[in-house]
Amino acid sequence: MKSETMDEIELESEKPLLVFINPKSGTGRAVTMYNKYLEPLLKDKTIKVDVIMTKYSGHARDFIEKCPDLRKYRGLVSISGDGLIHEIYNGLFNRPDWSQISRMPMGLIPGGSGCALNSSLLRQLGQVRDGSTSLGPEASANNVAVGASLGRTTPLDLLEIELENGDTYVSFLGATIGIVADSDIGSEWLRCLGYLRVYLYVGTRMFFPKNYRVRLSYLPLPRDANGQVCPAPEDTPLALPKFSEKLPPNWVVEEGDFRLLYAINISLLDPVSLFAPESKVGDGIAWIVVVRSSITVRETINWTLNLQDGPIDVEAMEVIPVRAFRIEPLSPSTGILTLDGESVPYGKFQGQVIPKKANLFVS
Structure with missing residues (x-):
């Protein structure tokens, strides 16, 4: 499904996704969400990934702040709750190239407790919030895989x-x-x-x-x-x-x-x-x-x-x-x-x- 607010951006097909997984978030299902829903779709579309399992609070923020070659990725993916998304965006915010890199696309897979941003996105797109937790893992994984493959994004406001x-x-x-x-x-x-x-x-x-x-x-x-x-x-x-x-x-x-x-x-x-x-x-x-x-x-x-x-x-x-x-x-x-x-x-x-x-x- 494509909304009128979406745009399409050209991405180099060989660029991988950088995937952050918090194995301890929420109900502890983040790894399952990746293995069951996202990984098969990415393999089907031959999208390469670098996966980071977060080991402590602030791990994703620290990595993104210090990563010298973040632009080698076509986008970032968060598999956790809202806390990991907060870390990723504030890691970007603390970089000297924030104004140039803030619009690097983000993919959302619900692996936490509430997943407010992903729930709001699925509601806006009219997509089913399915699954035992009603967090919508199937629709979310499809958004990430198709979006990364075709370069489809929709804009997100931020509050400062x-x-x-x-x-x-x-x-x-x-x-x-x-x-x-x-x-x-x-x-x-x-x-x-x-x-x-x-x-x-x-x-x-x-x-x-x-x-x-x-x-x-x-x-x-x-x-x-x-x-x-x-x-x-x-x-x-x-x-x-x-x-x-x-x-x-x-x-x-x-x-x-x-x-x-x-x-x-x-x-x-x-x-x-x-x-x-x-x-x-x-x-x-x-x-x-x-x-x-x-x-x-x-x-x-x-x-x-x-x-x-x-x-x-x-x-x-x-x-x-x-x-x-x-x-x-x-x-x-x-x-x-x-x-x-x-x-x-x-x-x-x-x-x-x-x-x-x-x-x-x-x-």
């Missing part, structure tokens, strides 16, 4: 996110505080259950909610005459003010109590949890998912039981299309902040969407 401590990352998923971050990190010991572990934790938090006092600021995107959101312009990133500086007057500022704030780049957190229904992987739009403390227990239960349908229509919940954002936790002074599902130092953070900065293999 700055933390209060000065660290800067690129993000394909987003950054969040509140119930999702608390549940994701709080349920790490249940990773063997896959993405379902988070729902078990959320279930307990429904009746013992935690609120965060936050100053939320964002630069909204305009809409055209038909009510459609106008995407951020390409190749013209904003110079965001320092955290100590005031934001421009065209930013919207809201201070209040929240259960969840999520600056998100894609539609799904896993095969089920639809957070930004209108989002496309390369639409030039970041989305702020807001759940205010005024949400009732009944509304929370309704939302949780119908996550596949997206946010519910209540005053306490909102999904806002933005170009840039700043989120400043005021109280409590400690908490959990996750970026692409990975824990990072808690505190203020800000960022913006960088449209079409990367590419994904598609069939």
